[in-house]
Amino acid sequence: MVRDMVDDHLMRSVQLWAAVASLAEYQQATTVMAFVGCKGEPDTDPLFARLAGDGKQLLLPRVQEGEIVVADGASPRSISGFGITEPTGPALPLHVVQLVIVPGLAFTPEGFRLGYGGGFYDRFLARLARECPGVPNVAVCFTEQLVDALPVEPHDVTVQRVVSA
Numbered sequence: 001m002v003r004d005m006v007d008d009h010l011m012r013s014v015q016l017w018a019a020v021a022s023l024a025e026y027q028q029a030t031t032v033m034a035f036v037g038c039k040g041e042p043d044t045d046p047l048f049a050r051l052a053g054d055g056k057q058l059l060l061p062r063v064q065e066g067e068i069v070v071a072d073g074a075s076p077r078s079i080s081g082f083g084i085t086e087p088t089g090p091a092l093p094l095h096v097v098q099l100v101i102v103p104g105l106a107f108t109p110e111g112f113r114l115g116y117g118g119g120f121y122d123r124f125l126a127r128l129a130r131e132c133p134g135v136p137n138v139a140v141c142f143t144e145q146l147v148d149a150l151p152v153e154p155h156d157v158t159v160q161r162v163v164s165a
Helices: 008-022 023-027 046-051 120-131
Strands: 031-032 057-064 067-072 077-079 085-087 100-102 137-141 162-164
Touching: 008 046, 008 137, 008 162, 031 100, 046 057, 057 085, 057 120, 067 085, 067 120, 077 162, 100 120
Parallel strands: 031 057, 100 137, 137 162
Antiparallel strands: 057 067, 077 085
């Protein structure tokens, strides 16, 4: 996988989160739903520290009954059946989310995203748009993950913005 070959992973992760923090969507949000980085994804520890320093609440996804639910990022975490670190606290209502930071394997500049094949984020983003219209989302990746085109399925949801470093 290309992102596993990023030599300066931590430095570029820090640069990535600085670019996200410069966005108006980030600056206006008091709650930010992110993810716990794994499998070569950007290192999210610098993001979590930035969120705390900026006085923002970290929200994290958890897969529950086949769907992503939102939980407080400060709640205890455990490893899911998918091998992903997830919060164990109670599910929160969708309306608490003010910005979503989306992971993935590859992205196009137009916002098409290749995920891990379960459609979890596509369903979540579609549900969020229906139930809480106007909540912004941004995908994050290393520049090596940007591609010209990806296969697109009818259920795929594009992200509003792609930030890379």
